[in-house]
Structure formats: C-alpha cells, structure tokens
Amino acid sequence: MTEMYANQTVVVTGTAGFVGSHLTDGLLANGARVIGVDNFLTGRASNLEHLKENPNFTFIESDVTLPTINYLTDQPKIDAIFHLASPASPPRYQEHPVETYLVNSYATHQLLQYIKNVHPRAKFIFASTSEVYGEPHEHPQKEGYWGNVNPNGVRSCYDEAKRLGETICGVHQRDFNLDVRIMRIFNTYGPRMDPRDGRVIPQFITQALAHQPYTIYGDGSQTRSYCYVNDLVDGILKFGSMLGLSGITVNLGNPGEYAVKQTAEIIHQLVHPNTQPEFEFRTLPGDDPTRRQPDITLAIDKLGWQPTIDFRTGIKHTLEYFQELATY
Ligand code: NAD
Ligand code: UDP
DSSP: OOOTTTTOEEEEETTTSHHHHHHHHHHHHTTOEEEEEEOOSSOOGGGGGGGTTOTTEEEEEOOTTSSSOGGGTTOSOOOEEEEOOSOOSHHHHHHSHHHHHHHHTHHHHHHHHHHHHHOTTOEEEEEEEGGGGBSOSSSSBOTTOOOBOOTTSTTHHHHHHHHHHHHHHHHHHHTSOOEEEEEEEOOEEOTTOOTTSOOHHHHHHHHHHTTOOEEEETTSOOEEEOEEHHHHHHHHHHHHHSTTOTTOEEEESOOOEEEHHHHHHHHHHHHSTTSOOOEEEEOOOTTOOSOOOBOOHHHHHHHOOOOOOOHHHHHHHHHHHHHHHHTO
C-alpha cells in the first residue's frame, strides 16, 4: 500500500484521547512524522505507551487553548494539523464546559492563525461532530442540513462551540485562502475508550462485565449510529490526504442505526448469551437528541470510503480491550 503521508510532518491535537491515539497510529503507519499535543484533560498516557520508543512520534504536553502557540514554534515544517482536542463525552464536557468551548473555538482560531502566519500551505482538519445537527428535523442527516440546536442548553458548551469552530474554519478557508476541511464525526467506539467516560458503549460494556443492570436514559428508544474506530480513522486519513478537498465538510460515521435499549440488548447477548438483560431506567438528560444517523453519500463519492466493520464485530473487539483492562 502507498503511504498516504510519506515525508509529511503532521500535528495531532488530542493525541492521547480515544480517536486521537488511533489517528496517530494510522498516520505513523502511513509514513508521517507525528507531533502529538495533549494536556490529559480527558486523555490517558496509556493510550500512547506503545509509541514511547517510536522515533517518528514526538509528544508535547500542552494545553492548546494557550494564547500563544509556543509549543509548536520551533517546527520548521508542518504539512497538516488535525485538531481533535476536546472532551467528547457528554458527562465530561459538562464537567469542563469552559475548557470545552475554548478548545473548540479559541484554540481553533489560534491554530488557524498560526498556520496562516507560519505554515500557510499546511492543511487544517477540524474534528466537528454530528452534534451540530442537534435535535434533527431531517433524517438521516446530510451535510447540507443546518441543524436544530439549543444555543443555551446543557449540551451547548460542546455543540455550539463545534458550530463556532466550523465558522472559524470557514472564515480562514474563504477569507485567508487556507486549506481547511471539516469532518462531522458520528458516534464512534472501540478500544482505548475510557471505561469511566460515561458514553453509552463504555457504560454498557462496563455494566455487562460487572453483571450490573444497564442504565437506560429515558425509555431507550432514542437512536445512535455507531462507527468502529478503525473505520473512522481510515476515513480521516483519506479526508486529510486527498487533494482538492479544501472547504469541504463531510460526515464520517456508520449509518447502521440502533435504539439505545437495543444497543444494551446486543451487548448483553454478546457477553451473557441466553440470559435476559436487566435495565435501570433513568431520566433522559436535557437536549438528548432522539435520532442520529449519518448520510454518508458525500464520503462515498469524494473519498471512496465507507465503514466495513459491523456493530457486533466492532463490539467484540472493544470487549476484548475492556476485558484486558479489567484484569489489571
Ligand atoms: P477524548 O476525550 O478521548 O479525547 C480528546 C483528547 O483531547 C483528550 O486526550 C484530551 O486530554 C485532549 N484535550 C482536551 N482539551 C485539550 C486542550 N485544551 N489541550 C490539549 N489537549 C486537550 O475524545 P475522543 O472521542 O477521542 O474525541 C476526539 C475528537 O473527536 C473531539 O474533538 C470530539 O469532539 C470529536 N468527536 C468524537 C466523537 C466520538 O464518538 N468519539 C464523535 C464526534 C466528534
Ligand atoms: N445513554 C444511556 N445510558 C447511559 C449512557 C448513555 O441511555 O448509561 C444514552 C444517552 O442518553 C444518549 C445515547 O445513550 O441518548 C448516546 O449517549 P452518549 O453519551 O454515548 O453520546 P451522545 O450521542 O448523546 O453524545
């Protein structure tokens, strides 16, 4: 296979996080020299442990919301910045609302200004989210849909900050002629998710392994579409490397759609076959979207990408990781 990032120097913010660490691996496997930046707000050093001796990986511990980009100033060459730093789990971003809106807005501005002033030919790839669609009036969600988001609700420190991040990207692409690309990532799961981060897949896997009832918020009829992380990273690598995609916003996700209660039932079946799951119903958190499914026609057309790993297979791989963690 040709190396998509041969001889390139690439910065990944959020490198110690779940997606960031897998993306870092994917970039290294494709010939890049990677500079990973993280402040461990929600990430973990263990996600990078295997890269300690890798001469092509440099880790910089820094907050990317600092007013100056000191941590990158000695880099003579940067070909791309993937900006993934941000809490992504609702309980975590609600615990850190200021950090969340700053890293998606101000840090996006700072990094783009840095590119504009120092490396104007570098690409900037922003990790946006399906949350920009809010409580959608269109289903599945296409990139052209503007969304239905509460500007001042419990989720807005995240979803409105991502929307402002997209605005900042658009300004730098249109007005300053930079190569800026936006990916709207839908719910992604897999190994290296923090078992305590509160998102639905780690919650249900942890509960299954501990023989606890599944905590279902609301009646569990709300839906999500889950993408296995390796599939997502393949899409990100293509999106970041192909020519002629400046100014493009693309959905990256798996269209397979499951109700939340059904999600618990599938995980239960895989862990404890032939037994019945127990549920503990809790109040649905504010502004929790009732439906979420990506339309990935654009990704198929522009990138020749679509997910290949079905939900049960992806969950089996994820289970193996959580089982290994539980043995420590
Ligand atoms: P994560 O919480 O596992 O990783 C985020 C990383 O960013 C962590 O390592 C954290 O320490 C780091 N970080 C946060 N603020 C920082 C700061 N100011 N300076 C430096 N580092 C900082 O989350 P994830 O699931 O890996 O998500 C990665 C990105 O993808 C996020 O931008 C998220 O919004 C986006 N995304 C993820 C999903 C998903 O399902 N995983 C869905 C949509 C969008
Ligand atoms: N959820 C749930 N029980 C849990 C954790 C989450 O019912 O223990 C629900 C949550 O209310 C939401 C869905 O699962 O409807 C996905 O939640 P997650 O936090 O993973 O991501 P979101 O897509 O809401 O950002």
